[in-house]
Amino acid sequence: MSNEPMTTKADDAIITVRNLSKYFDDFEALRDITLDVKRSEVLCLIGPSGSGKSTLLRCLNFLEQYDGGEVHLDGELIGWKDISHNPRKPLSSEALRKQRQHIGMVFQHFHLWPHMSALDNVAEALMSVRKLTKKEAREKAMTALTKVHLEDKAQNYPANLSGGQQQRVAIARAIAMEPRVMLFDEPTSALDPELVGEVLSVMKDLAAEGMTMVVVTHEMGFAAHVADRVAFLDSGRLVTCVPPQEMFGREPDDARVRSFLQTYRERNVV
Amino acid sequence: MSNEPMTTKADDAIITVRNLSKYFDDFEALRDITLDVKRSEVLCLIGPSGSGKSTLLRCLNFLEQYDGGEVHLDGELIGWKDISHNPRKPLSSEALRKQRQHIGMVFQHFHLWPHMSALDNVAEALMSVRKLTKKEAREKAMTALTKVHLEDKAQNYPANLSGGQQQRVAIARAIAMEPRVMLFDEPTSALDPELVGEVLSVMKDLAAEGMTMVVVTHEMGFAAHVADRVAFLDSGRLVTCVPPQEMFGREPDDARVRSFLQTYRERNVV
Amino acid sequence: QADLLSDIKAKGEIVAATEMHYAPFDLLKDGEYVGIDRDLFDEIAKDLGVTPKYIDLPWNSILPGLEAGKFDFVIAPVTITAERMKRYSFTLPIGNATVALAKKAGDSSISKPEDISGKVVGTQKGTAQFEQLKAFSESLATPAEIREYTNIDEALADMAAGRISGVANSLPLMGYAAVQRPGLFELVMPPFGDPKFFGWVATGDDNSKTLIEAINASLLKMHEDGRLKAINEKWLGSNPELPTTMPDVK
Amino acid sequence: MNFSFDTIWHNLPYLLAAARWTVIISVCGMAISLVWGTVLCATRLSANPFWRSAATLYISFFRGVPLLVQLLLFYYALPYVGLDLPAVEAAILATGMCSAAYTAEILRGALQSIPRGQTEAAYALGIPSFSLWRRILVPQAIRIGMPSLVNELILLVKVSSLASVVGISELTRIAQNITGETYRPLEIYITAAVIYFAINWILSISGRLIEKKLQIG
Amino acid sequence: METELFVRYGPALLYGFGITILCWLVGSIGGVIVGFLLACLNRWGPRFIGWVIYAYVEVIRGTPFMIQLFILYYGGPYIGLLLTPVQAGIISFIIYGSPYFAEIFRSGFNAIPKGQIEAARCVGLPESRILWRIILPQMLVPITAPLTNFFIILTKETAILSVVTVPELLFQTQTMAAETFTFVEPFLVLSLFYWLMVVVTGWIGARVEQRVTRHLKRA
Numbered sequence A, B: 001m002s003n004e005p006m007t008t009k010a011d012d013a014i015i016t017v018r019n020l021s022k023y024f025d026d027f028e029a030l031r032d033i034t035l036d037v038k039r040s041e042v043l044c045l046i047g048p049s050g051s052g053k054s055t056l057l058r059c060l061n062f063l064e065q066y067d068g069g070e071v072h073l074d075g076e077l078i079g080w081k082d083i084s085h086n087p088r089k090p091l092s093s094e095a096l097r098k099q100r101q102h103i104g105m106v107f108q109h110f111h112l113w114p115h116m117s118a119l120d121n122v123a124e125a126l127m128s129v130r131k132l133t134k135k136e137a138r139e140k141a142m143t144a145l146t147k148v149h150l151e152d153k154a155q156n157y158p159a160n161l162s163g164g165q166q167q168r169v170a171i172a173r174a175i176a177m178e179p180r181v182m183l184f185d186e187p188t189s190a191l192d193p194e195l196v197g198e199v200l201s202v203m204k205d206l207a208a209e210g211m212t213m214v215v216v217t218h219e220m221g222f223a224a225h226v227a228d229r230v231a232f233l234d235s236g237r238l239v240t241c242v243p244p245q246e247m248f249g250r251e252p253d254d255a256r257v258r259s260f261l262q263t264y265r266e267r268n269v270v
Numbered sequence C: 001q002a003d004l005l006s007d008i009k010a011k012g013e014i015v016a017a018t019e020m021h022y023a024p025f026d027l028l029k030d031g032e033y034v035g036i037d038r039d040l041f042d043e044i045a046k047d048l049g050v051t052p053k054y055i056d057l058p059w060n061s062i063l064p065g066l067e068a069g070k071f072d073f074v075i076a077p078v079t080i081t082a083e084r085m086k087r088y089s090f091t092l093p094i095g096n097a098t099v100a101l102a103k104k105a106g107d108s109s110i111s112k113p114e115d116i117s118g119k120v121v122g123t124q125k126g127t128a129q130f131e132q133l134k135a136f137s138e139s140l141a142t143p144a145e146i147r148e149y150t151n152i153d154e155a156l157a158d159m160a161a162g163r164i165s166g167v168a169n170s171l172p173l174m175g176y177a178a179v180q181r182p183g184l185f186e187l188v189m190p191p192f193g194d195p196k197f198f199g200w201v202a203t204g205d206d207n208s209k210t211l212i213e214a215i216n217a218s219l220l221k222m223h224e225d226g227r228l229k230a231i232n233e234k235w236l237g238s239n240p241e242l243p244t245t246m247p248d249v250k
Numbered sequence D: 001m002n003f004s005f006d007t008i009w010h011n012l013p014y015l016l017a018a019a020r021w022t023v024i025i026s027v028c029g030m031a032i033s034l035v036w037g038t039v040l041c042a043t044r045l046s047a048n049p050f051w052r053s054a055a056t057l058y059i060s061f062f063r064g065v066p067l068l069v070q071l072l073l074f075y076y077a078l079p080y081v082g083l084d085l086p087a088v089e090a091a092i093l094a095t096g097m098c099s100a101a102y103t104a105e106i107l108r109g110a111l112q113s114i115p116r117g118q119t120e121a122a123y124a125l126g127i128p129s130f131s132l133w134r135r136i137l138v139p140q141a142i143r144i145g146m147p148s149l150v151n152e153l154i155l156l157v158k159v160s161s162l163a164s165v166v167g168i169s170e171l172t173r174i175a176q177n178i179t180g181e182t183y184r185p186l187e188i189y190i191t192a193a194v195i196y197f198a199i200n201w202i203l204s205i206s207g208r209l210i211e212k213k214l215q216i217g
Numbered sequence E: 001m002e003t004e005l006f007v008r009y010g011p012a013l014l015y016g017f018g019i020t021i022l023c024w025l026v027g028s029i030g031g032v033i034v035g036f037l038l039a040c041l042n043r044w045g046p047r048f049i050g051w052v053i054y055a056y057v058e059v060i061r062g063t064p065f066m067i068q069l070f071i072l073y074y075g076g077p078y079i080g081l082l083l084t085p086v087q088a089g090i091i092s093f094i095i096y097g098s099p100y101f102a103e104i105f106r107s108g109f110n111a112i113p114k115g116q117i118e119a120a121r122c123v124g125l126p127e128s129r130i131l132w133r134i135i136l137p138q139m140l141v142p143i144t145a146p147l148t149n150f151f152i153i154l155t156k157e158t159a160i161l162s163v164v165t166v167p168e169l170l171f172q173t174q175t176m177a178a179e180t181f182t183f184v185e186p187f188l189v190l191s192l193f194y195w196l197m198v199v200v201t202g203w204i205g206a207r208v209e210q211r212v213t214r215h216l217k218r219a
């Protein structure tokens, strides 16, 4: 949890990814990814559609069972019971649950629970995981919703919310849990510029509180502003992982990255 | 259809919206919207989350039964049989179907059919509405998918596509039908900058072919590049509707618009 | 005024329904319908000069079917009672319906009907035999406990399973069961209660009057020429003394 | 108890012959049930209040009255209104029409869990309602409702035994009749159960195969 | 129509109706519970239990209730299982209903989008809580109708209990039919009582459905 005493120094790795690979049948979605995420760091993942960004994120909390390599969170192997065996055996669902409690996630498709109001979507885990009373949970949920400017839509079911409102509920749901690490999959795709700004400031606050974040995004401006480092994925491979100044500030070395950023630059000079 | 002879002059209105209003129970989602969309025009709708952009779009093809005012497409009242009566009576589903054939739509949440491959998602309406044979429909669908660079994912089910790939299938599904008017609800929210460029060029081609388009977007760069006019919605009201140069090029007159664009400007200078 | 008999003769066919599930009167043997009723009615049809056609129906739908005219006649053995005569026309008796008892083979505690006193006895619900058994049981010092089954097979199965000590039903039925499963069932002689008889049934209206008369005439003829006796001996090993007039039912 | 395999062996051909009727009635009944059930479900969901209540009434009647009584009505009461159906046809029609009421409800339940957006997408493309149902809604409803549909079809196979009340010598009836002659109910009933099981297992396996085939992702 | 009959047999019919309702309620609710447990075990339990459950479902679902009941009641004593009719009726009812219910629940599980369960796992909800709060309320949307169906079907399967002399409704009406030689009247009574049960069940089903589909209603 974020308010635990920090016994390790601030720039050591909280997530280590080693030679990660993942197949969907024959399709190689991730190949040999090696990557560290440091404590309190904001790492942005960018890359073309279908390059494996979501898949990488999903491997980090074992929603996808990766086929090769290892993912460690605070030194603890994520998902597999033990990888010396072949085939690997996943942890029990209870052990997985323990691990995942500390890893928050906002999905690309939100995945709100349609039968619960916005408020209940946020309050649910506070009650059953954080063991708050119903009242406390609702209050806390309300605070989280207020952060994303949704206090007046708290009672709406997801079906009666606009796209951006749904996305904000999903963000509120994840941050209310105060995990150690947050994974965001395009958290601002449905948001207008103003709200992107708001979410950005929420995330900056989180970062200041020591939260580690991995953010998939297509908004280069967002990446440039919020990230400590930016990783570029292409066809399942990690092409580069550098501070944003290097990625955006000057002409990137890698041809693929260069052409990727090209269109963006052209268009965004309004 | 786009290849019909244009008997009217190019700048007359194809869609006219008059005093449109829409309530969800007590909540006023749209208030007194009056707006013309000219033939072959690209109109972008921008505005904060929850301002009613999707709702307006959905009123245009009567997916939402608007409560007050009128929407006409090519002089034909959309959705209602006749509005002098109270309560209004909607058209028969067959008549609605006829109207909607000419209005393509790409949804904010894509709404692909999960039990059909990407190809079949696109081919379906070609067969059942355009009455093409299965073979013709598939060929045409393949062409549409190629336009959005998805030829190698044609056989995937939606669940096995990345977010951006799903969005592109949704775009392909709508444009393959060659409607008279296209409604796009955040068509590039899940796309990376490169693809945004591609989709933009697809849309430019469509525009050149005389297609009328209404595009909801949060990407101001996109709006600036592709739109003939940009309409700004706030809390269900149409604040302004002007060419992009006026909206983005100089300081906007309206305070609301100004503050909305502020954050965007700040962030996007990378 | 319609007349069933002339209709049948015109068609050259008589359709008779029964429940092929009432040995030895009606049963399926190797997939074929046989039994006392079949043999008797084959002869009667011959006398009437028509071909018989038999259909199998559960008891539930035999009488509704008769009334709806789905067939002409019922050759399921029906115990002749006053109440039933109000609604339907009966033929002369075609079988002995007096109640008799079967026990589990080798059960030495029962050697005569009176021994059921205080024991549990099963019978088929709603039958005339049930009424007889009830009356008989009440005449005993300690009455028997009577359990009703929808079907006599189930009562026999329950006796085999050991839940009940005896099963009471019409004499021919119990006798036949004992012959079929000698190691399992045994007939307790003599039959008890009032003498009762089975008849066949047609609709109660005037249409079937002539048919009933013709069948009765044919039955009487079979009494005289010994065919009736032969058939009964074939199935029962003995000849029940069947009356040649309508028995007196109150 | 001495379990008599002889009895089983001896009577097996007759039971199998009777099972033919069970199969005929249930297969035809299934066809009616599925087709008519789908139509009924669509009617029940139609916008027209008249058709909607007609379908509701139909379902209420056919689920409410015991099938036995329905069969008796079809066979014995319809002649009074001039419709004299032969026994097999009456049995097929009654079981099929009754089962359709249940099928319709199963499909309706499944349809409700198909996200609305999918229907809207079809509307927006101008897809005719027939195609919408045939290509988009029904396949998904079948996937979701398959286990319940198989339940219903298996029940249909079993209730086909009621056809005996209109004089059809189907499996259960013949089993009972043979029992009446052999006085060996356990042997005969177990055999009949095995035959029923075989028929139903085919159904169940097909159901699972279809389910797998329609599985998405 | 002889109304006098209804007076004469009224008490017996009502008693039979009571027994029918008792067996139906206890049997079908027991069946739902067992079916639900089976479906859960099948989903979360070890592989081999899955196979055992599969076999159980196929065998019990694939064979007629009448025969199961017959074997249990009349065959049971041979292996020392001596049950009273009502006991046998209720037990076999639970056994008979459970595989159908298990299959209905299985279909419910399949209807929940995977993403929602993933979202629940990501916030660390325990599996049992996921079942109760996320899966169950939503799966009721597609399965309330089939559940209602099967409750209704079970009302009528109670008639088969007459085979083992449970004094239920059909048993009583058969007495009436046999003793009085009437057929229309008993069937009418029978239909009326069943219809009553079905209407009430259907009504409850509709209410439950309304409740569980609340979130789908659009303003």
Ligand SMILES: Nc1ncnc2c1ncn2[C@@H]1O[C@H](COP(=O)(O)OP(=O)(O)OP(=O)(O)O)[C@@H](O)[C@H]1O
Pocket (backbone or CB within 6 Å): A153, A156, A159, A160, A161, A162, A163, A164, A165, A190, A191, A192, B024, B025, B027, B029, B047, B048, B049, B050, B051, B052, B053, B054, B055, B056, B108, E218, E219
């Ligand atoms: N079915 C509904 N019932 C009640 N309120 C609704 C419903 N649909 C939308 N709303 C409300 O109407 C308002 C407008 O919604 P709409 O979806 O049009 O917003 P939007 O401009 O598209 O926003 P976004 O950019 O977030 O997609 C929102 O405040 C939303 O909460």
Ligand SMILES: Nc1ncnc2c1ncn2[C@@H]1O[C@H](COP(=O)(O)OP(=O)(O)OP(=O)(O)O)[C@@H](O)[C@H]1O
Pocket (backbone or CB within 6 Å): A024, A025, A027, A029, A047, A048, A049, A050, A051, A052, A053, A054, A055, A056, A108, B153, B156, B159, B160, B161, B162, B163, B164, B165, B190, B191, B192
């Ligand atoms: N379940 C699956 N089965 C098969 N292929 C899959 C599956 N999920 C994803 N893929 C494929 O894996 C690749 C990577 O998918 P992923 O969702 O990680 O992309 P992404 O980088 O998140 O793209 P986007 O920006 O469009 O969301 C894509 O090409 C996709 O088609």
Ligand SMILES: [Mg+2]
Pocket (backbone or CB within 6 Å): A053, A054, A055, A108, A185, B162, B163, B164
């Ligand atoms: Mg993605």
Ligand SMILES: [Mg+2]
Pocket (backbone or CB within 6 Å): A162, A163, A164, B053, B054, B055, B108, B185
């Ligand atoms: Mg929207």
